[in-house]
Amino acid sequence: MSLRPWRNIERRVSRQIMVGSVPVGGDAPISVQTMTNTPTEDAAATIDQIRRCEEAGADIIRVSVPTKEASAALRQITRAANVPIVADIHFHYKRALEAADAGAACLRINPGNIGSEERVKEVIAAARANGCAIRIGVNAGSLEKDLLEKYGEPCPEALVESALDHIRILEDHGFRDYKVAVKASDVFLAVAAYHQLASTVDCPLHLGITEAGGLIGGTVKSAIGMGSLLWAGIGDTIRVSLSAEPEEEVRVGYEILKSLGIRSRGVRVVSCPSCARQGFDVIRTVEALEQRLQHIKTPMSLSVLGCVVNGPGEARETDIGITGGGQGKHMVYLSGVTDHHVQDADMIDHIVRLVEAKAAEIDAAAHPALDAAE
Template identity: 45%
Template sequence: MKREETKAIRIGDRWIGGGNPIAIQSMTNTKTEDVKATVEQILKLEAAGCEIIRCAVPTMEAAEALREIKKQIHIPLVADIHFDYRLAIAAIEHGADKIRINPGNIGDSSRVRAVVDKAKEYKVPIRVGVNSGSLEKSLIEKYGGVTAEGIVESALDKVRMIEEMDYDQIVVSIKSSDVLMCVKAHELISEVCPYPLHIGITESGTLLSGNIKSSVGLGIMLYQGLGDTIRVSLTGDPLEEIKSAKLILKTLGLRKGGIEVVSCPTCGRTKIDLIGLANQVETMVADIPLDIKVAVMGCVVNGPGEAREADIGIAGGIGEGLLIKKGEVIKKVKEEELLSTLREELLNWKG
């Protein structure tokens, strides 16, 4: 189903599905047992725009730490469980707003039921997660390998198992590191699944490859109206995941707010450190609450014209640069003053 049609599910104080805004998620990479380090990372992620956070719960100590972590953060917390159903139960009892499990690796139906009963008692939704890497041998044999069809069948089997236990507070996550397989799987499951979809490209890679694969995969799915909550999975600082997710949503017109920075590619006419300047501008505007477009141009030849569609921009020359509004040059300043001049204009923005 399209995101407007999926079932609305409450996670802590946030709703996903049913046409609610697409929520940005990330996952901590600290040891959850280390409450101080985990809280510090979550607070940084919150400030960057993270709206739901997931923590690994590999031990009972980690499950118990959730209670103290919850006291110090402001966004819903998801407990990520593998294999031990007792950790899922403990995570719920210690304040998890949602749990992520693969019922297939939790154990027999009695153990799954114990988790579902506890989730039902605490009104905590269950995210059913199936990855291509954990596909059952029987489905691999049935489909002649790991396929989108097999991933979907596996996920629907787990969903039905929970539904048969009289629980429907479910979020579905089916992921693959193969972008086109992942897209196809979501297209297939959206035709038959009423629950919100958590979408992402798993194990997508480092900052460069991960961003490209995630942008392509998420872009296709989101443009088709699929996906109620997203995570850009990157091998690196989780803060980069939030930056990328916000930009993907904004590029697709699915989120507004925040300054958009556009910059030209460098060429032989460039007389300033455009690459450094563009990166400095992007960092500098992160804390300025405006919904405008800022252009960073490398030369005064094409700069004013190319920046015309931006609300404000700067263009570099030889040791100096121009401040431009709506394509009109309003000030010439020294190169070293370009950044501070732009920031001053933005802080006193009147449109």
């Protein structure tokens, strides 16, 4: 039994599928996705953006494939990518066939938009032949006309009915390597739809609050919506939808997962909002540290507190900590214990060096054989 039962999250039981080399669902780690925004026809620009997203930690990256030219570029893109590529398909079923042949690991489709059942059968056959998964993407902004007429407006029941209709198409053709999303920009609508769907199906669920907004507003909406679902154990892969660069979506995704103790990557910063008691400029210090520590992938924690009111207590819970002192002299904590002082002028560089050293120490302990070989 956990010593802290109030931290336990009981994850919904789902079957597992593979998106390329990444398992989704079951007991697999919750994967973090994003989507490129470069013209896919420009393979070089798209690959460059994929590299930045990979560096930020993206497990899966989605690429829009609206044209035949995009399909042609996708072959080069999938070969260059180090993570599975999902081809985003709307309306034209031939783009799905081309994407499957071009190396896409997953096809994001809405079977109802593909056309006749014969066309859907062709897409399923192409996915099966190429080892592709399929993501059914239901969105409140593009619900079928008959469902809008039936329910009068987008509602949880309409989103779930749309998803079940599309699932039935795949199941009728014996295809089960699929995951489902029921997204909406309205947090209440999306969360209610996911709860209903989660209790109805056993497939993996892709979480998202679509069209969430800019970096700040979209982060807040996504954290509330996806955070509440993840806390309830719902969700197997996530994409934070922001009007921002895609690597920012990845970073926010990890922050949501880190805040719930679900998955860790990089430095988790605990910092105070700052007040008149601060012994150094907390805001600028945290900004600088977050920027300079982006290259750290090793999970670890850092507390940055402006004074000694809460500083020692927070430092006891983190790998490295610093609290503000008088006359520009601040206390550094290592593994929760007071260790030494540092002056204002050296503080940021000093913390960066400590974090890098701690990361190397953690990595060496985790991979002793590899470290010895090097």
